[in-house]
Amino acid sequence: MTIVIETRDLTRHFGDLVAVDHVSMQVPKGSIYGFLGPNGCGKSTTIRMLCGLLIPTEGSANVLGIDVLEDPEALKSKIGYMTQRFSLYEDLTVVENLQFMTEIYSVPRSERAPRIKAQLERFSLVDRAKQLAGTMSGGQRQRLALAAVTLHRPELLFLDEPTSAVDPESRREFWEFLFDMVDQGTTMLVTTHFMDEAERCHALAILDQGVLVADGSPKRLMADLPASVVEIESDTVRVVRETLLDLAEVIDVAQLGSRLHALVRPNVQDPSAFLDASLRQRSLQASLKLVPANLEDVFVMATLGREVDR
Amino acid sequence: MRWLSGVRIFAIAKKEFFHLRRDRLTGGMVVGMPIMMTVLFGYAINNDVRNLNAGVVDEANTTASRALVADAMATQVVRVVVRAGSPLELERLLAAGKISVGLYIPADFEERLAQARPPYAQLMVDDSDPIVLGAARGLAQLPLGQNPQTTLKSTFEVRALYNPERRSAVFIVPGLCGVILTFTMVMFTAIAIVRERERGNLELLITTPVQSLELMVGKIIPYVFIGYIQISLILLMGMSLFDVPVRGSMLDFYSGAGIFVLSTLTLGLLISTVAETQFQAFQLAFMSFLPQLLLSGFMFPFEGMPKAAQVFAELFPMTHFLRIVRGVVLRDATLSMMVDEVWPLALFFVVVMTFATMRFRKRLD
Structure with missing residues (x-):
């Protein structure tokens, strides 16, 4: 297995703020690696360091065999970076933007037109070819952005919250594109705060306040969760939640719509019955059931650990 | 340093052209500004005071x-x-x-x-x-x-060689070429990089293999053309509206203008690498414009300024260009006769371009 990205104790300070705190990770070739975390957790900063746009305060990063501190320019023709904010030119048309990118990435002259045509077809932008990029919808822009950063066929793709501004339909479609590219051998690092997207990644890193608090495949992370998950349905979820949070055996209770997910310490024998009894004592009605952990639970648990430490 | 790529320079230049074509206001400024200023200055400025x-x-x-x-x-x-x-x-x-x-x-x-x-x-x-x-x-x-004794006899006969009627427009219009170009060229390029930063384009651009010098050169190419359009307009209006005689060769005029345009464009680029916002860029551009306007010899006679101000003014591209343009247009001087004014412009271009390129880092920090 070839490693495409390897960092060791990657750290970045902005003044007193530690945006990224000793992150060490490995991304294998041909996989989608997800960065999961809330806004401001250091996802974008990490990506920018890996692209050579920010200099790490500490630690090292090796991307595609190149030390980003030593020769960031050597890296630039081999990677694609889809920024969080739409960064193509809004006053240029779709085709003009794509032409610009082929020229900037020195795509051979004879290949420019065929590649642009292929991208237009692949990302269903043929009808939009002459439209100004600034007048397109969020989903169309995301497709254009992806088309633009993959014109030069990069080995490695960085995508910073690629779907945060698009509707669910476009998100599904977008991930189809990503899986196609992975099949062709491209490696990707994607940041997201959507659990369903994170679950699609081959491997995940959960970042909280710049610290990598958990990593592994989504399945592994869910299976290894050091807690039992009890799903609770009740008419009085808020009161139930307050009550459960007071119990020492309960690590945390998260509300998911009208349901609650209670994370119970693993030493409790029958967590469902235990919680039921506790609620009955306070004459609260609820139906409880033990469920397998989902990624949300993993996320809650991982980010909670940090707060307990502090 | 890697080899410069002509394709990438051309790509940047082409993109700048597209921006200009779609930006009606800026496009209007390209033509409107020289017309307005030439008419305004040509008619209004008159040192021949009457009434x-x-x-x-x-x-x-x-x-x-x-x-x-x-x-x-x-x-x-x-x-x-x-x-x-x-x-x-x-x-x-x-x-x-x-x-x-x-x-x-x-x-x-x-x-x-x-x-x-x-x-x-x-x-x-x-x-x-x-x-x-x-x-x-x-x-x-x-x-x-009534009293002929009181009239003084002149010792010298004055022979005015180039503007015997002492018309202000003849003096003002060639100088206007320098003033308008200094103003618009610096304005245009001062926002060139800041705008990319403000609109978020820069983050993408610096992740591509484009090199600083390629970006700088590509950014100024379209404005060289615009400079030529403006200077031709001013000269044409000067000739038709104010009967400004053009005595020197057009080749010398345009060659001199070319070096001048390049040097003012790099000044704008330098501002663009310093400024954080477009507003700051405008302020800096204006700050660089005022002393040039006042000290270059356009408004007040250069010889009348104190030595220190003269030395300071020698740094400005406009000072040298005013001498070139007045020389070529009014005195039928050739560019080779005015080498002393040409090399400071060339030096300014090289030094400021190098400085701007070095200041621009393909990084976000």
């Missing part, structure tokens, strides 16, 4: 004194608007700005004349405006018709 408001106190009130007032009015430099009773009243009118010149003829005017005992009369001048002072000085040389 200054004057007040007269004639205490003599004789034939000779009345003739003097008539002679003064005949020059068309002054126009008598008030007849006052006393010199004190003249002073009040001057302070209030009602008149610019006060003409005082004393009661013993005839006696002074007869005894050839100057001064015969007094001019009170509002010298808070130096141009008015200059015009009034001319009035002081006015010969007194």
Whole structure:
């Protein structure tokens, strides 16, 4: 297995703020690696360091065999970076933007037109070819952005919250594109705060306040969760939640719509019955059931650990 | 350093052209600005002052004194608007700005004349405006018709070679080429990189293999063309509206303009690498423009400035270009005769371009 990205104790300070705190990770070739975390957790900063746009305060990063501190320019023709904010030119048309990118990435002259045509077809932008990029919808822009950063066929793709501004339909479609590219051998690092997207990644890193608090495949992370998950349905979820949070055996209770997910310490024998009894004592009605952990639970648990430490 | 890529430079230049084509306001400025400024400056700026408001106190009130007032009015430099009773009243009118010149003829005017005992009369001048002072000085040389003894014979005959009619437009319009280009060129490029940063394009651009120098060169190419459009417009308007004679060769004119345009464009680029926002870029561009306007010799005579200001002004591209353009357009000078003005422009271009390229880092921190 070839490693495409390897960092060791990657750290970045902005003044007193530690945006990224000793992150060490490995991304294998041909996989989608997800960065999961809330806004401001250091996802974008990490990506920018890996692209050579920010200099790490500490630690090292090796991307595609190149030390980003030593020769960031050597890296630039081999990677694609889809920024969080739409960064193509809004006053240029779709085709003009794509032409610009082929020229900037020195795509051979004879290949420019065929590649642009292929991208237009692949990302269903043929009808939009002459439209100004600034007048397109969020989903169309995301497709254009992806088309633009993959014109030069990069080995490695960085995508910073690629779907945060698009509707669910476009998100599904977008991930189809990503899986196609992975099949062709491209490696990707994607940041997201959507659990369903994170679950699609081959491997995940959960970042909280710049610290990598958990990593592994989504399945592994869910299976290894050091807690039992009890799903609770009740008419009085808020009161139930307050009550459960007071119990020492309960690590945390998260509300998911009208349901609650209670994370119970693993030493409790029958967590469902235990919680039921506790609620009955306070004459609260609820139906409880033990469920397998989902990624949300993993996320809650991982980010909670940090707060307990502090 | 890696090899520069012509394709990438061209890609940047083409993209800048697209921006310009779609930005109506900027496009309008390219043509509108030189037209407006040439008309405005060409018609409005006139150092040949006429019809200054004057007040007269004639205490003599004789034939000779009345003739003097008539002679003064005949020059068309002054126009008598008030007849006052006393010199004190003249002073009040001057302070209030009602008149610019006060003409005082004393009661013993005839006696002074007869005894050839100057001064015969007094001019009170509002010298808070130096141009008015200059015009009034001319009035002081006015010969007194009746008394040929008082007229001075000139030692020298003055031969004005290039602008014998002393028309201001002939002097102003070639200089305007420098002023307008300095203003628009610096404005355009000052926002060139800041705009990319503000709109978020820079983050993508610096992740591509494009090199700093390629970006800088590509950014200024479209504006060289715009500079040429503007300078041609100004010259054409000068020739047709103000009869500005173009005596030198067009090749020399355009070559000189080319070097000048390149040097002012790099100044804008440098500003663009310093400024964080477009507003800051505008402020800096304006800050760089004002001293050039004031010290280059366009507004005030270069020779009249203190030595330190002259040395400072030698740094500006506009100072050298004004000399080149006046030389080529009015004096039929060739560019090779003016090498001393050409090399500072070339040096400015190389130094500032290098500095701007080094300042621009393909990083976000």
